[in-house]
Amino acid sequence: MNETPTKIQYVLTDDLQQEVITRMLVLIKESYIFPEVAEKVENIILSKLNNGDYIEIIDPTQFCQIITKDLQSISKDKHLGLKFLEMPKAQTESDKEKEAEKRNRLLALHNYGFDKVERLPGNIGYHKTVKFFETEIEGDVAVASLNFLTNTSAIIFDLRENTGGDAGMVALICSYLFKGRVHLNDFHWRKGNRIEQIWTNSHIEGKTLHDKDVFVLTSERTFSGAEDFAYNLKALKRATIVGERTSGGAHPGGFQRINDHFTVNIPIGRAVNPITNDNWEGIGVAPHIEVSEEHALYVSQYLILKKLIKKSPDAEIMGQRWKKTADELEHMLVNRGIQVNAILKQIDIE
Structure with missing residues (x-):
């Protein structure tokens, strides 16, 4: 046997x-x-x-x-x-190449952290990410996802499950949301007492989204690079943040090897926003509209539709559809105990 x-x-x-x-x-x-x-x-x-x-x-x-x-x-x-690490990290060049290839395959199977991009009722763009990886390996996916949103009337970026990642990807996505180059953040590195400035890119592939109204969804799990994205857009008054206060991690770093089975993640720098001269470390990013994460998407959709009805030149075409969808959302939110009138006043929509 x-x-x-x-x-x-x-x-x-x-x-x-x-x-x-x-x-x-x-x-x-x-x-x-x-x-x-x-x-x-x-x-x-x-x-x-x-x-x-x-x-x-x-x-x-x-x-x-x-x-x-x-x-x-x-x-x-x-x-x-x-x-x-139950399995020791690769040491030989051959093993490192195999490990990198396996990682890329794994990331591809998870679409490099880009979980969902779609049009919600009323022509609202919805863009959900769960991680920001390096632009070198997922830049094409990011660009394709953003170009899909070109004809939407407003955009919701869902970061409620995003645990962070690469600052370069944050800058790439932000590059579509501004006209011209914009100073997003500075990283102060301990080694060499060096400061690295992060700006939006001067060139994008496809059409700009700078004229779209932007909402960002957050939760208590939103962390690190995802907080960087939300904090930058809030400081630049480019987005309305809806949801929960984020986790509070503003110190970038990486894993350093101890031995074959143990590694330690050490923050070696800190983010400093050029507008606030501060960051979100330990306190998180406070939303403009604080609601539970389960209601954040519906509240954002409702607010966007109310704004479009009031201000969009496309209201003459889409107005009745927007109103019908907004009324349905309002009914649902009120039944869930959400004070919609108070929320409308918070961002000056009545």
Whole structure:
């Protein structure tokens, strides 16, 4: 009788714990954006280690969860965290190429984070992303999704499930929403005390969307690069943010290798908006219209239709259809306890 081979469990020994924590703290001290916070993290984590707080943890995943909780509690930084890799990361060039090819295939199967693009009733464009990846690998998909929205009467960007990503993709999408180059953000990097300015692109493929009314949907899960998108558009008065206050992570960085199975995500910079001279770290992006994430899309559709009825030159063509859809949405929202009149007053539509 054939027996299923027993999977060898990766067990965390005391020596390995010591090795992982020691190396992790060295990397944090060397590159974390705020040196004084890195020192505080080192002191407290070493104290916990020496006190035996972690000694009974033998499961590596649980160990990472507890260390990450401690790191974030000390630093108040949601980007800082330890991760366990069951399969070691590739080291040879051949293995790295295979790993990169596999990643690209996986991203393609998920359409590079572009989850849905469609026309909602009333000719409202709807654009949902769950992640912003590098423009080098998903730029064509981004451009195609934005060009699909060319003939819509207004656009809703749904970031309620978006956990962040690449600043270059944020800039690419924003490039379609402005006329001319616009200064979006600055990244202050610890290494070299360098400042990197982020601007919209001077050239886009297809037609501009700068004349479209824009709404952005957010939730408590909206994080990092997705918050960058929402914060920039809010600061530039280019969009109405609807939903929940976002998670609050404004420190970009990346994973640094500890050993074959452990890696630590370390923020090495911070975003500074050129208009507010501030960012959303620890506080999130506050919406203009605060409603639960489940109602954010319907509220946005309703507000857009009310604005179109009142201000759009296409009202003579679409007015009756817009009114019918708006009335249906209003009825649904009122039944769900949403104070639509109060919301209309918030953005001066009555």
